[in-house]
Amino acid sequence: MTLVTATDLTRHFPLPRAHLFDRTRTLHALDGVSLTLSEGEALGIVGESGCGKSTLGRLVQGLDRPTSGSVVRPEGPRIRVIQTIYQNPLDSLDPRMRVGRQIIEPLVIHGIGSAADHEARLANLMAQVELPAELADRLPGQLSGGQAQRVVIARALSLAPRVLICDEPVAALDAPVARAVTALLDRLRTDRQMGLIFISHDIGTVAELCQRVAVMYLGEIVEEGPVGQVLTAPRHPYTQGLLSAIPRPDPGGRPSPPMLGGEPASPIDPTPGCRLAPRCPYAQEVCRTVTPKLRGRSHRAACHFTAHD
Numbered sequence: 612m613t614l615v616t617a618t619d620l621t622r623h624f625p626l627p628r629a630h631l632f633d634r635t636r637t638l639h640a641l642d643g644v645s646l647t648l649s650e651g652e653a654l655g656i657v658g659e660s661g662c663g664k665s666t667l668g669r670l671v672q673g674l675d676r677p678t679s680g681s682v683v684r685p686e687g688p689r690i691r692v693i694q695t696i697y698q699n700p701l702d703s704l705d706p707r708m709r710v711g712r713q714i715i716e717p718l719v720i721h722g723i724g725s726a727a728d729h730e731a732r733l734a735n736l737m738a739q740v741e742l743p744a745e746l747a748d749r750l751p752g753q754l755s756g757g758q759a760q761r762v763v764i765a766r767a768l769s770l771a772p773r774v775l776i777c778d779e780p781v782a783a784l785d786a787p788v789a790r791a792v793t794a795l796l797d798r799l800r801t802d803r804q805m806g807l808i809f810i811s812h813d814i815g816t817v818a819e820l821c822q823r824v825a826v827m828y829l830g831e832i833v834e835e836g837p838v839g840q841v842l843t844a845p846r847h848p849y850t851q852g853l854l855s856a857i858p859r860p861d862p863g864g865r866p867s868p869p870m871l872g873g874e875p876a877s878p879i880d881p882t883p884g885c886r887l888a889p890r891c892p893y894a895q896e897v898c899r900t901v902t903p904k905l906r907g908r909s910h911r912a913a914c915h916f917t918a919h920d
């Protein structure tokens with residue numbers, strides 16, 4: 612069953628003019644992004660910093676309105692059906708409130724259940740995120756980073772969301788802790804048949820956790836499909852470049868140089884054509900003038916010169 616359908620989402624930010632007679636400039640944070648998320652599915656969103664991943668998450672949850680396009684979400688109060696967790700748990704927690712109280716706070720705010728219910732729910736939520744019950748009396752600053760992120764996850768789960776958006780949830784954690792939290796998210800997804808949108812710079816974690824992945828470049832999805840296909844047989848030069856930039860142990864020789872040179876172009880007033888063209892080793896004249904559309908059935912790529920099924 613489909614939980615989220617986003618259609619042609621665009622989010623533009625008009626930039627203030629430095630001088631009265633300057634023309635208005637517009638930052639294209641997101642341009643024409645469509646995606647779906649099914650029950651029990653984890654969708655990874657990858658791409659360089661500034662490509663629009665967080666903007667997409669905010670629009671899907673409804674924290675920000677699109678300039679155009681639409682999002683269909685599960686039935687029910689928006690705040691309850693979709694929850695987001697962020698990179699730094701301490702930013703989302705009140706430093707002066709005991710963590711047990713913070714986990715059940717959404718139930719109190721929304722008037723769900725009695726005080727006795729809350730106690731039982733708290734014990735259950737802490738067990739689900741594998742936190743010892745005695746930590747409930749601590750303040751956030753007395754927890755490790757991994758424990759604090761588990762508190763944030765427990766609080767998000769208190770409202771039984773159908774979709775959990777995870778915006779770089781393990782980026783601030785040490786590798787073994789990050790792996791444990793990723794494994795927890797995977798278990799919660801299967802147990803609760805939640806949809807996960809997993810925003811990450813870390814392609815390795817996306818490969819482990821997600822069934823599908825969308826690769827973004829400068830506000831657009833350039834490739835999308837089953838993780839196994841996109842990450843082992845990428846069709847878009849941008850995805851190929853992103854994967855070639857991951858350092859791998861190479862017993863035979865030197866690491867291959869990254870395929871894409873330069874920095875992403877500016878998202879301000881982008882020109883027509885493929886946004887990767889200035890950095891792409893395969894770019895031809897058509898790439899500078901005609902915007903390529905996502906093509907393909909389950910594995911889709913937006914490139915004039917790649918194979919499509």
Ligand SMILES: Nc1ncnc2c1ncn2[C@@H]1O[C@H](COP(=O)(O)OP(=O)(O)OP(=O)(O)O)[C@@H](O)[C@H]1O
Pocket residue numbers: 624638639640658659660661662663664665666667878
């Ligand atoms: N409120 C805003 N006003 C103006 N520009 C914004 C605003 N929010 C985001 N942007 C711009 O939109 C673009 C996309 O930002 P976004 O945070 O979605 O990218 P991201 O891929 O999540 O980056 P990161 O990985 O660094 O978090 C960036 O160029 C950013 O500067």
